[in-house]
Amino acid sequence: MNSRPAYTSAPRQRNTTVIADPNAGASSRWIMTIRGRQTTYTVTISLLVLAIIGGIIAITGVMQARNTEQRAATQLVSKIRVFSDRAVTASANPPVTTTEQLLYGYLQNDNPGSYGALLGRVDGQLRIHQGTRGISAYEDQELVNRIDQVASDTHAIRTTIKTSTTIYSVTIVPVQVLGSDPGQLIQVFDHRALISGTLNLLKMFFGVSLLVATIIGFITWYNSTIILKPLNQFRSMVRSIVSEDDLSKRLPESADNELHDLTVSFNNMIDRLETAFEEQRNLLNDAGHELRTPLTVVRGHMELMNIEDPAEVEHTRTLVLDELSRMQRMTEDLVTVATISRPDFLHPAMLNVADLTIDTFENARQLGDFNWQLRKVAGLEIYGDRQRLQQALLQLCQNATKFAPAGSTIDIGSAIDEQPRVLDESGKTYKVAPVSPAVHSDLHTRLNNQSPASGHWLVLWVRDRGEGIEEKDQHRIFERFARVNHAKPGSGLGLSIVDAIVQAHNGKLELRSLANIGSVFSIVLPITVSEYEGISE
Numbered sequence: 001m002n003s004r005p006a007y008t009s010a011p012r013q014r015n016t017t018v019i020a021d022p023n024a025g026a027s028s029r030w031i032m033t034i035r036g037r038q039t040t041y042t043v044t045i046s047l048l049v050l051a052i053i054g055g056i057i058a059i060t061g062v063m064q065a066r067n068t069e070q071r072a073a074t075q076l077v078s079k080i081r082v083f084s085d086r087a088v089t090a091s092a093n094p095p096v097t098t099t100e101q102l103l104y105g106y107l108q109n110d111n112p113g114s115y116g117a118l119l120g121r122v123d124g125q126l127r128i129h130q131g132t133r134g135i136s137a138y139e140d141q142e143l144v145n146r147i148d149q150v151a152s153d154t155h156a157i158r159t160t161i162k163t164s165t166t167i168y169s170v171t172i173v174p175v176q177v178l179g180s181d182p183g184q185l186i187q188v189f190d191h192r193a194l195i196s197g198t199l200n201l202l203k204m205f206f207g208v209s210l211l212v213a214t215i216i217g218f219i220t221w222y223n224s225t226i227i228l229k230p231l232n233q234f235r236s237m238v239r240s241i242v243s244e245d246d247l248s249k250r251l252p253e254s255a256d257n258e259l260h261d262l263t264v265s266f267n268n269m270i271d272r273l274e275t276a277f278e279e280q281r282n283l284l285n286d287a288g289h290e291l292r293t294p295l296t297v298v299r300g301h302m303e304l305m306n307i308e309d310p311a312e313v314e315h316t317r318t319l320v321l322d323e324l325s326r327m328q329r330m331t332e333d334l335v336t337v338a339t340i341s342r343p344d345f346l347h348p349a350m351l352n353v354a355d356l357t358i359d360t361f362e363n364a365r366q367l368g369d370f371n372w373q374l375r376k377v378a379g380l381e382i383y384g385d386r387q388r389l390q391q392a393l394l395q396l397c398q399n400a401t402k403f404a405p406a407g408s409t410i411d412i413g414s415a416i417d418e419q420p421r422v423l424d425e426s427g428k429t430y431k432v433a434p435v436s437p438a439v440h441s442d443l444h445t446r447l448n449n450q451s452p453a454s455g456h457w458l459v460l461w462v463r464d465r466g467e468g469i470e471e472k473d474q475h476r477i478f479e480r481f482a483r484v485n486h487a488k489p490g491s492g493l494g495l496s497i498v499d500a501i502v503q504a505h506n507g508k509l510e511l512r513s514l515a516n517i518g519s520v521f522s523i524v525l526p527i528t529v530s531e532y533e534g535i536s537e
Contacts, residue, residue: 034231035224043217050209054202061198069189072113073158073171076187080106080173088177099176099183103128106185115193122183124148137188140165147172153182160191167191230263247274294323336497346385346504353378353458357414360390364397369406375413375420378458380535382525384505389460389523392498396462396521399494403519404466411463416527416535419510420461422468424517434510434522437478437499456532460523469513478509498523 083106087096096102103120107130112118117137120128129138137143142163147170150157157172169189176182230251237249247270251263298320305316354377361374393412400410413420422430469477478495495509502509502523513519 035221035228038224039217039220042220043213046213046216047209050206050213054205054209057205058198058202061195061201065191065194065198068113068194069169069191072116072187072189076171076185077156077173079110080175080185083109084175084177096177098180100127100180102175102177103183103185112187113189115190117188119147119186119188120183121147121151121186123181127183137168137190140168143168143170143188147186151184151186153184166193169194234263234266247277294327298323334493336493346388348383348385350381350383351386351389352381353414353460356386356390356393357412357460360393360397361412363390363394364410364412367394367397368401370401370404371407371409373409373411375411375463376415376418378414378416380416380458380527380531382458382527382531384525385501388501389505392501392523393460393462395494395498396523399521400462400464400466400519403468404464408465410465412461413463414458414460416458417456418459419512419522420459420463420520422512422514422518422520423463423465425465430514430517432512432514434512435474436508436510437475456527458525458527460525461520463518463520465518468515468517468519469511470515474511474513477511 084096084102087102087105089095096105100120100122103122107118107120107128110118110130112130117129117131119126119138126138126144131137140163142165143161146161146163150159150161150170151172151174153174153176156174157170159170159172161168161170167190169191171187173185173187174182175185234251237251240249250267250270253260253263253267301316301319306312357377358374361372365372397410397412404410408425411420411423419434422432424430478499498521499509502525505525507523507525510522510524511519512522
């Protein structure tokens with residue numbers, strides 16, 4: 001005999017994540033948060049807008065200073081021409097006979113304006129000056145020397161002169177009284193002093209801007225904290241679920257919250273996960289219990305079997321094969337249950353209900369020696385999985401053969417908007433309230449209170465005249481591994497599989513039963529408008 005080597009499991013490679021110092025890179029993590037990014041973006045945009053406004057203020061101030069200088073220069077040329085024409089006429093009192101007198105008379109009658117000065121220059125020498133507050137141009141020797149270099153006796157000059165003290169805007173107009181020395185009337189503006197008001201305004205504006213940006217940042221941070229509070233709760237709860245493996249927690253739902261839809265969807269997802277995990281745990285517990293029983297029976301008989309007694313060996317062999325067959329059926333049912341939640345569990349297509357009913361009837365006749373009757377056939381086509389629906393109907397037929405006396409009548413049928421009643425062998429009918437799986441009672445209530453769009457239902461049913469089911473057991477039989485009579489063969493998963501197939505078709509499974517009379521299992525499926533319009537007459 002070839003010996004098989006013992007099974008050894010290779011160690012699984014584990015991915016280890018090193019947890020970094022929580023304080024490291026805290027500032028960069030803060031910037032990457034939604035609240036940090038929103039605050040940073042808002043403050044940055046605010047500062048950009050304020051900087052643009054500040055730039056506009058600065059440009060406007062400089063342009064105003066330039067316009068003031070330009071306007072003063074133009075007016076200077078015009079005014080000195082008018083003044084000199086009047087001053088040198090014979091009617092002038094006293095008449096002007098020299099260039100110096102002309103310049104002196106003009107300076108007495110003109111005001112240079114803010115941060116301006118008027119200088120009178122005769123024969124290359126500075127003779128007269130008049131200034132306003134904040135400017136003493138005649139004392140700036142650099143300015144005087146530069147004027148000597150650019151002055152002209154023939155044409156007016158407007159220029160900018162930069163000294164170590166400041167920047168001057170200078171206009172030089174040549175003047176000369178006939179028969180006298182040439183001279184120049186010079187108008188000087190301190191350019192920096194002219195824009196000093198704008199500079200002071202900019203300093204104050206930028207100081208206020210920093211204060212405004214700080215306030216905007218604080219308000220944005222505070223509002224983000226309030227707005228993102230549900231999201232923070234969302235994150236905390238997810239962490240709690242991951243760390244504590246607790247699926248019972250739910251996010252509080254608020255109708256006036258923009259995250260309401262996300263909260264509802266997340267809570268629904270957790271509901272489904274909790275239900276799935278609970279069902280998985282129950283399935284594993286129940287499967288372990290159910291599989292342990294036949295294994296214990298087989299082990300006990302094998303240990304106590306007398307191998308020298310052929311009759312006992314044969315009896316033990318038969319019992320072991322029966323238990324193994326039961327385990328095989330249970331394993332196949334468990335495989336079916338495991339595939340229920342998969343997206344490819346159903347392969348729906350248009351199917352003919354009449355053909356489905358007749359084929360099920362023909363197959364059911366092979367299940368045992370009973371009086372099989374095809375009572376009614378609905379003539380319509382629906383969208384569904386033919387194999388799964390036939391599997392469900394045959395499972396109901398199989399259950400009926402377990403609890404109905406041999407030779408008794410078992411009915412199969414399909415109808416529209418017609419619920420079959422419990423029927424005894426004499427033909428008497430009994431009106432019984434339907435019972436559905438308790439875990440789906442909310443679905444049952446909703447389906448009863450809300451009809452499909454067409455207002456019609458398709459009913460596929462199997463009826464027996466068997467033992468019936470006690471009222472106290474009618475809800476329990478839909479549970480996995482639940483068995484009312486342990487003397488009957490079965491895994492206790494049949495009705496669970498049927499219920500899953502029906503739910504996958506958006507339908508409901510109903511039971512009507514009376515003890516010692518019989519039972520009716522009905523598969524109730526909604527009919528769409530298009531399906532109802534195509535009903536065969």
